[in-house]
């Protein structure tokens with residue numbers, strides 16, 4: 001065993017460095033070409049239908065404004081309808097030709113299926129799905145004693161089985177892009 005460890009200590013470093021030197025430059029070059037292509041051939045989202053969950057505040061709200069500036073039609077989903085209406089008003093002012101708001105709780109799978117179908121029936125298409133709704137929590141590991149403390153986070157994660165887990169061909173219509181904003185739970189340790 002000692003011999004094996006000694007052998008690995010000697011060979012692993014040069015092998016890792018060689019692989020890095022061989023693969024990193026072409027990989028970085030291809031990445032650069034890819035980003036160049038994406039900046040030149042930017043997708044025109046004008047009049048496209050974008051469904052954003054968790055659009056009543058935070059990341060979802062500002063994603064909605066960015067799409068609105070580019071002329072996309074929006075379907076905004078969250079539980080606080082008054083907040084959604086305020087976001088919808090601002091999105092219209094920023095340039096979105098059509099905004100619908102849907103009050104729904106994404107932790108309930110049935111509600112997810114229902115609003116996806118409603119939106120598809122209303123617009124007749126769905127181009128982008130932004131799976132953003134959810135809650136983040138940061139707490140000390142020491143105070144994190146109850147699994148039930150993360151029930152709200154987990155229930156939102158469960159809905160992702162119905163939306164986040166979907167690939168575009170499983171939705172009722174063809175969707176060209178699905179963005180998933182990752183749910184997070186951070187526990188920090190005091191020591």
Ligand SMILES: NC(=O)c1ccc[n+]([C@@H]2O[C@H](COP(=O)([O-])OP(=O)(O)OC[C@H]3O[C@@H](n4cnc5c(N)ncnc54)[C@H](OP(=O)(O)O)[C@@H]3O)[C@@H](O)[C@H]2O)c1
Pocket residue numbers: 053054055056057058059060077078079080081083104105106107132133134135136156181182183184
């Ligand atoms: N901010 C960060 O640093 C960070 C880091 C990692 C991951 N994330 C993830 O990014 C996403 C957005 O974060 P954020 O910082 O923008 O949070 P935020 O400001 O709290 O916004 C969360 C949004 O999700 C909606 N939402 C929450 N639970 C919902 C439910 N059960 N049904 C429907 N809508 C629900 C909220 O609307 P209503 O309350 O009106 O329903 C709100 O619009 C979350 O998934 C979060 O986990 C954020």
